[in-house]
Amino acid sequence: MTGKIKLCTPDDVKALQAVSRATFADTFGAVNTPADLAKYLDDSYNEAQLLQEMQQPTSQFSFILVDDQVAGYVKLNWGPTQSEEQGDGNLEIERIYILPEFKRQGLGKQLYQYAVEKAQALQLAAIWLGVWENNTSAQKFYEAMGFKEIGDHVFQLGTSKQRDLILQKTLV
Known part of the structure; x- marks a missing residue:
């Protein structure tokens, strides 16, 4: 299936919020307490937070549409908006979220x-x-795309400290 990619604008914030909350809860809801999940969703995916992230000149949200319906999105960061210091020569894929x-x-x-x-x-x-x-x-998906593990970090979800692997792919 091929989708159409569309750059998100502030007018899209409600749809962005809905996709963010649905996909995150689908992926992580069963392995976190309801209270931790609710706090994370409320803190990370409220309209003001998403608008603030969307307005950063070195961040970009883009929807993928299937038959004009939002199916998911990607959030990209470079330069100072990367969630961790990886240097100016790097692009971060902060999120690839696809609805179930x-x-x-x-x-x-x-x-x-x-x-x-x-x-x-x-x-x-x-x-x-x-x-x-x-x-x-x-x-497995990222490994198939050529990414290699280069480190890890702690991801705080409410009261739960979780471990994320940092993966990287060299382009040049």
């Missing part, structure tokens, strides 16, 4: 390719991301 009903249809790969094209347009040398250590399906 659209998973395993090639949309994540299409968003990944979009990220590669953005990194190349910015003349960046590498792409990196963090992936939860227990999200083996995402890890």
